[in-house]
Amino acid sequence: MGRNALARRRLLNFLAASPLLGGTEAFAQELRRLPDPMAWTPRTLDKLIGGPREAIDVFDFEPVAHKNVAPAHFGYMAGGVDDDATLRANRAGFEKFQLRPRRLVDVSKIDMRLELFGETYASPIVMAPTGSNRAFHEDGEMAVARAAKAGNHLEMLSTVATTSIEEAIEARGRPVWFQLYPTDSWTVAEALAKRAEKAGAGTIVITVDHVGGQLWHTLTRAMRTDTRACAECHGLGLRSFVQRKPNFDGLDVSGLTTTMQSSVTWAFIKRLRDMVKTRLLVKGLMTAEDARLGLEHGLDGIVVSNHGGRAEDSGRSTIDALPEILEAVGGKLPVIVDSGFRRGTDIAKALALGATAVAVGRPYLWGLGAFGQSGVERVLGILHTELRAIMMQLGAPSLKDLRPAMVHRT
Numbered sequence: 001m002g003r004n005a006l007a008r009r010r011l012l013n014f015l016a017a018s019p020l021l022g023g024t025e026a027f028a029q030e031l032r033r034l035p036d037p038m039a040w041t042p043r044t045l046d047k048l049i050g051g052p053r054e055a056i057d058v059f060d061f062e063p064v065a066h067k068n069v070a071p072a073h074f075g076y077m078a079g080g081v082d083d084d085a086t087l088r089a090n091r092a093g094f095e096k097f098q099l100r101p102r103r104l105v106d107v108s109k110i111d112m113r114l115e116l117f118g119e120t121y122a123s124p125i126v127m128a129p130t131g132s133n134r135a136f137h138e139d140g141e142m143a144v145a146r147a148a149k150a151g152n153h154l155e156m157l158s159t160v161a162t163t164s165i166e167e168a169i170e171a172r173g174r175p176v177w178f179q180l181y182p183t184d185s186w187t188v189a190e191a192l193a194k195r196a197e198k199a200g201a202g203t204i205v206i207t208v209d210h211v212g213g214q215l216w217h218t219l220t221r222a223m224r225t226d227t228r229a230c231a232e233c234h235g236l237g238l239r240s241f242v243q244r245k246p247n248f249d250g251l252d253v254s255g256l257t258t259t260m261q262s263s264v265t266w267a268f269i270k271r272l273r274d275m276v277k278t279r280l281l282v283k284g285l286m287t288a289e290d291a292r293l294g295l296e297h298g299l300d301g302i303v304v305s306n307h308g309g310r311a312e313d314s315g316r317s318t319i320d321a322l323p324e325i326l327e328a329v330g331g332k333l334p335v336i337v338d339s340g341f342r343r344g345t346d347i348a349k350a351l352a353l354g355a356t357a358v359a360v361g362r363p364y365l366w367g368l369g370a371f372g373q374s375g376v377e378r379v380l381g382i383l384h385t386e387l388r389a390i391m392m393q394l395g396a397p398s399l400k401d402l403r404p405a406m407v408h409r410t
Helices: 003-017 025-032 058-068 072-078 084-098 141-153 165-172 186-199 217-224 231-233 236-245 266-275 288-296 318-330 344-353 362-371 374-394
Strands: 097-098 114-116 119-121 125-128 175-179 204-207 280-285 301-304 335-337 357-360 407-409
Touching: 003 217, 003 357, 025 217, 058 072, 058 362, 072 114, 072 217, 072 362, 084 097, 084 318, 084 374, 097 344, 097 374, 114 125, 125 374, 141 362, 141 374, 165 186, 165 266, 175 186, 186 204, 186 217, 266 280, 280 288, 288 318, 301 318, 318 335, 318 344, 344 374, 357 362
Parallel strands: 125 357, 175 204, 204 280, 280 301, 301 335, 335 357
Antiparallel strands: 097 407, 114 119
């Protein structure tokens, strides 16, 4: 017996015999108890994957991205708001929902095709809009668009992407949805929407949860560890920021003070509806009340989202909010959900509850930061494989076979 093990045993025997503990053998047994199940193969940070094919799950990519990406840029990717409570809630929320497998169903063939607005995609896994992708890899959104093309995924492009909507559509090889930040200038918002429509983006997704006032503490702490002279590359102020975003090319941004919009209302939605012929979705709804208003105002769809925990620190996950929104719309329009989805089982829970599709953001950014396009493709491939496996276990040979009865809320 080694010296450490012998010393540990002597300590346990001493504690068991201690009059302070009543000399209980039960206490000693409790101290000797090992966790069940044992973590025989814990994930460690000293042995990172060397390539996309080595990844077992999407979490394998995050520490590689952390190693590759500059501290401030990684902080922008990884952080939430305030204490990151909503960031954590998005993950914890899935534990409240159990899947109910059905047996003796022919699942030898699994059809995961998504049909939405007359278009067919290979998977219900959608690429959520994420900004400034070149901060994570030099190929940025071009790598993401090519990965979306390789797996035939629906893609949304951010207003503040480092690739223009025209370039993204060309790289994707089919229409890409355009995510619109309203900004505090109607002229700029109108120009952005018309540009997207002219480029061939048949759908505009208006983000309404990014209204300002966010305190990104994780980002701030990460920036303090970054030794680069960031101002030399980025400049200072909003004008410098938007001038580096190709979707703003040619626009007069001199009066712009924010890409967010704290005064946007349903009147903005109506005004935009009267101006463009594209489909309009709103991204950021989290309550049944707002979903019903969306129906009243003629939305073409809803994206249930808390911006991946970056919009507000309410502590409420999107998987928690999803059921009441689905009930409110009653199947009258498609409902997409994002924020916190990391596993095929997460995706299956949302689809079974009634979501039309699930959008992911951070996981593919991990893949991008780790290995570029091949990393993004591998992340999407892992999620696709995991979703296929759980659909087989649930007895659901197609998306339409995923039903609410397959989910139990604890």
